[in-house]
Structures are given as C-alpha cells and as structure tokens.
Amino acid sequence: MGSSSVLKNATAIIGMGTKVVTNKDPRITSLQVQLHACHNAIKAAGIDKRQIGGVFTCRAPMGFTALQWNMRIVQELKIVPNLSTEITAHGAGVLATLSYAAMAVQAGVVDYAICCSGCTGPLWVDMIRVNASIESDLQFEAPYGVTTPALYAQWAQRYMYEFDVKPEELAIIAVENRKWALRHPDAAMKDKGEITVEDVLNSKMLASPIRMLDSSTWYRGGIGSAVVITRADKARPEQRPVYISGFGSATTHEWLTDRMHLSGVEPAMTPNLTTTGAKTAADYAYAMAGLTPKDIDIVETSVPFTFANMMALEDLGFCKKGEGKYFVRDGGISYEDGLPFNTNGGYLSFGQPPHGMHMAVEAIEQLRGQARGKQVKNPRRALTHFHGGPLATHAVMILSNEEGL
C-alpha cells in the first residue's frame, strides 16, 4: 500500500434504502421509486430528515422528463438543503453523487447528505428505441440507424481487432455473470438457468460483433437506491457503516465519434477506442485510497456488454491492457474461485435498471455480510465502477468495511 489521501475512509455510508419494482408489480414512476428509496435510507440511518444538508441526485430519469430533477426530489422530501444538485453524467453520475456528498461532509459544509437515483423507464418507454437517441450524436450518428449495441460495437470491433480477442473469450464473462444471478432474488435472469459459451455464440447477432447474450438485459422494472452519508466520526456501529476509501471520475466525451477527436490527454494520448476513462478514474481512486488492485476483494461494474467488461478488468488494473482474454480464460473471474466479479449477475444477468445505484448497493451489502445472493467470504474492500454510455463517462469508488487508514 502506498500513501493515501486524508479523504480515505473519512466518510461513512450510514443508511441505505432501495425499492425494487418489476413488471408484475403495480406500475410506479421514477419519482416514486426514488422517494421510496430515500425514505428507506433515512429510516435506516436513524436520523431526522431535517438533519440532511446535502441532496445529490442523478439526472432526470428516462421516462420521466423534469428539467429540475433534483428540485422534484427536494420538493417531495420537504427539507431545505444547503447543497443540492444533480450530477448529470449518465450512470457514472449516479456513483459520483457519493463523491460530491463526501467532499461536502468533509468540508464541513453539511453533516449529512443523501444521494439517490433510480428509474422505472422500462415500464413506461421503449428503452431500445429511446436509449440510442440519448447516447448518440443526433446529427452525425443517429440518422444512420444506430442502436445502443451498434454504438458500443464500434469499441468492440476495434478492441477485438487490435488485441485479437475472440468471441468465445468474451462469452466466458456472460457465462460467469449468469452463475451469480441465479443466486440473487432480484436478478432478471434468476430463473433462466446457466448458459454456456456455445449459447452465447449461437445467440442472435444484434450489431456485430455483439450478440444478444453479449448484451445487458433491460430490467423489467426499476430499482430506486439511496444512501445517507456523514463523516466517519459521526457514524454509529448500529448504522453498519461502510467507508469510502477512494473515488475518481473521468468524462472523455459525450458521443462516440468525438472520442476519436480527443488526444494528448489520458486515456487518449493518441486517439483510441481501446482504453476508457475507467483507467483514469481508477487511478484517482487507488491513489486516494493508497491501494492497488491486489487489495480489492470484490469488483462491481455497470458496463453492459461482455467486451466492455473485459476492457474494464484491464482498465481497472486487474490485468494488463490486451491481457483480459488470458485473465478471463484462465479463470480470473471464475464464479467458483476467481475474483468475485459482478456478484449479483451484473448488467448482463442481473439486468440493467437505468440510472441504478444497485451495483453499489450490492457492494455495500456484501461488505456488511448481508448479500441477498451469494455472500463472498469476509470481503474487506469492494471496487465499484459506474459508467455512462457509450463508455463516455466513468466513476470508480472503493468501499471498505474497515474504519481508519
């Protein structure tokens, strides 16, 4: 371990609340699902809501258009925060809300902050149709008939070309993720059984080289998540605190083509589609925590395709660039005895509730020994990586159940 920042483990998550809805439940809105999560988190923290000085939200969820999303949440909570804003960076912003909240409590501007996200978009809008229009340049990309997989496939094709990655190597990620999902009660694929590499290779081609089973599945519903945070010295044992050891973010572009016009700055010293901002974000997070990938017990990432998971394993430092295929092929993320990776099944098999904080929720539950799926044995540190498409914006946070440096 190297030297760490004064921010390391200085902030504690002291309350977490979620609300899960599926298409079998009465249909509720993104506003409702987030409010349920907020109230559950405040109750779990055991504080009076009027003690909350900071409210950090994701951007307006899909299927619920509101120009001032953060104000809608504040308006419903009936509190008067000193600091409140939405973090717009797609899915990465969802995790980054915790970073802003941590800085606010560490600066002493507020004592308690709440971060919330969540979306029930799949219950209200056609996600396949809508999502590509959010993730593409509407003048220069969308008119050609792009889908979300077709945008990510631009990265996949180039990555596989440069590093000679085979579809069967990528397929292993889908196979391993599925095993975790089968044990998780909220996973979209929990009743769908195991899959094989052949199943992945035989699934329908969506946008070459991406097949159906290389892709995340839209969650048939939505999940609201909220956490209450404060300074570590204010946390009480009964709140089961989980500490923020390090965090970092990196936004490289909004649209794919423009990523190719970025150069002279990490992670694009030269234009490329093979190293994402996850690398930069992770570098910041590890430096703050004074940790290396070897110190991490669990990894949760929100990337939605097999190739992007392989790139994430490289960019987050678990293997070298271009060696993800060996890492995965040699059992690096084996469900049985590899690095615990996407322990609820990940986006591929848990499913993708848009704007969800559920991958961080999974990490927190694991660190508290309260996993609802398979519990990893005595984990101390979890790395969470959230991203917004198409691999445009990244946030990394390292969480720990151990107080102090």
Place this chain on the structure above:
Amino acid sequence: MEATNNNSVESVQDMTWAEGVPLMAGQYMMGLAEPSPETKDYWQGVKEGRLFIKQCSGCGKHNHPRRIFCTACNSDALESVEAKGTGTVYTFSTVYRAPVPAFEKEIPYSVGVLELSEGIYLFSRIIPEKGKEVRIGAPVQLTFQETGPNGRLPAFQIVG
C-alpha cells in the same frame, strides 16, 4: 421523447432555428436534432451532394463539421471546406436489429467510424463491395444514399 413519434417532419420544420434547414434525424428524435448554426454548411452540402468539413484558418488543421473551436489551436476561425471524400474504415458494426421500423428494410447495414484523408473521423454508413464484408483498414470513397427516413445522406463505399 416517444410522444413525438406521430408528428411529421413538416409540422416542426417551421419551428427550427436553423433558418429552414430541415430536420435530418429520424422522427423519433425530433426537436433534438436540428442542424445548429455551426453545422448549417454541412447540411447544405448534403443537399447538394457534397461533403463539407471544417478547416482552421489559423493553423490549417481540419476539424469535424460540428466543431466550433479548433481542437489544435483553440481558434474559432473555422471555415467549411469540401472534403476529398476518401479515407479508411477505422471501426464498424453491422446492424441486424433496427432502432425503429423505418430502418428495417435496409437490414443488415453497416455503420462505422471512417478516418478521412484530412485526418478527421466521421461516422457514416459503410457499403461493402458486392459479396464481401466490411473490414477495418479498407479504403473508402464518398457516395450518397437514401438512408432510413432521412433521405440522401453521405455514405462511404469500400473501394478495392
């Protein structure tokens, strides 16, 4: 966003602020996709069957047609210039599931990032040679083709 599905392109043309340059993206994206002041020349060129990109009159660097400031020298003195229309395939995907019904009759089609001879990258349709597949590094030549609900758009044909 989805509520715009039933509107026609014509009905919102008058509402754009791009001096009558029509909407070019699919109807499902209307209201978001107007040509903007910095891309008017590009869309005017498309209408005439020509491809305009930007060039910096300060340092000479070519830029993507939507740039407002030069990425090399940060000057805003960008002029529209006609591209040679040649380049190579940097990456691509062949689409088998269309985003909206309007594209279904074209499936499968390839979309991807081209590296133009001027050194900029452009997203477009890529048309393979007959009976062949698109491949990274293949040389391409500008053409125009009817694309989904959007009329004639720049596309690139693989040559040789």
